[in-house]
Amino acid sequence: MLIPDPCWPIYLPQLQIAGAIGVRYPLDPDNDWLPDLGRLEEQVTPRTRMLLINTPGNPTGAVFPRPIIAGLLDFAHRHDLYLLSDECYDQLIFEGEHLSPACLLSRQEFEDGRFIGIYTFSKTYAMTGWRIGYVVAGTQLLKTIVDVLNANLTNISTPIQRAAQAALTGPQECVATMRESYRRRRDLVLEQLKASGRYSYIPHGAFYTLINVAGRNGESSGGRQFALDLIRVSNVTVTPGQGFGMISDEYVRISLAASEHDLRLGVQAICQLADR
Numbered sequence: 361m362l363i364p365d366p367c368w369p370i371y372l373p374q375l376q377i378a379g380a381i382g383v384r385y386p387l388d389p390d391n392d393w394l395p396d397l398g399r400l401e402e403q404v405t406p407r408t409r410m411l412l413i414n415t416p417g418n419p420t421g422a423v424f425p426r427p428i429i430a431g432l433l434d435f436a437h438r439h440d441l442y443l444l445s446d447e448c449y450d451q452l453i454f455e456g457e458h459l460s461p462a463c464l465l466s467r468q469e470f471e472d473g474r475f476i477g478i479y480t481f482s483k484t485y486a487m488t489g490w491r492i493g494y495v496v497a498g499t500q501l502l503k504t505i506v507d508v509l510n511a512n513l514t515n516i517s518t519p520i521q522r523a524a525q526a527a528l529t530g531p532q533e534c535v536a537t538m539r540e541s542y543r544r545r546r547d548l549v550l551e552q553l554k555a556s557g558r559y560s561y562i563p564h565g566a567f568y569t570l571i572n573v574a575g576r577n578g579e580s581s582g583g584r585q586f587a588l589d590l591i592r593v594s595n596v597t598v599t600p601g602q603g604f605g606m607i608s609d610e611y612v613r614i615s616l617a618a619s620e621h622d623l624r625l626g627v628q629a630i631c632q633l634a635d636r
Contacts, residue, residue, distance in 0.1 A: 361410040361444075362403060364395065366570075366604030368418045368446070383408070386607050392561050393420035393570075397431045404435075410442040411435065416449040416458065419570055419604045419613040421546075421563020426459050433461045442474040448493070449566040451484040451535055454543040456564055462496065471498040476505070483566075484535055485527040490520050542567045545616040549627055556631035567616040570601060571627075573634040574610045583612045586633070594629035 365384035480493035601608030
């Protein structure tokens with residue numbers, strides 16, 4: 361499976377359990393963390409079976425534009441690959457639009473093709489602890505997925521299913537309110553990073569930001585050591601970038617799910633330590 365670098369790290373052990381191998385394709389930090397289709401062509405082999413994409417992205421917050429989505433869909437079709445689209449943050453978009461690859465398929469192409477979309481209630485409806493999500497795929501492919509799932513778990517409890525139903529059918533204003541809160545916090549963080557000379561890109565979705573913590577001359581001990589030093593010096597926790605991939609080794613990830621006060625203090629501490 362072709363997987364992005366950086367990416368949500370749990371992809372890798374899931375592949376190992378399935379007996380598959382993950383081959384990373386780079387996202388470009390100098391181009392809003394978007395994939396390079398040319399680099400993808402270099403990494404596909406006769407053994408490649410699936411392409412995984414994640415937009416809006418974790419840890420980057422990148423939102424793939426329509427031409428990139430169309431290019432990835434064409435790439436998967438030409439190489440006869442399943443396209444696994446992780447769209448867990450599909451409702452958390454600050455600018456532009458979220459476009460699922462499925463929207464570019466006709467009904468027949470969707471049924472005949474190899475698209476699998478993954479969604480969750482955890483992000484849009486803040487139902488992280490409920491552990492419920494859903495899959496979108498063609499009829500026959502979905503039957504195969506259900507057959508596999510039936511051998512791995514029995515069911516999701518009735519209260520959780522009722523909660524998910526209430527989230528889908530209830531008022532949706534709360535989603536817009538939460539999205540606007542994340543956008544406001546993102547803008548606050550970007551403003552601080554610009555003032556500190558550490559601004560590098562705009563995350564257009566999800567609720568994460570990667571911050572480059574390399575020294576002014578480019579020297580770096582890596583995000584992991586920086587995260588440990590930050591806890592010791594400032595009592596602030598971040599996620600080291602190397603947990604998501606090699607390309608993000610000199611970065612740390614922060615979450616916009618913190619309060620504006622905490623984000624202001626946390627980003628200040630990050631920039632001060634990085635400058636040292």
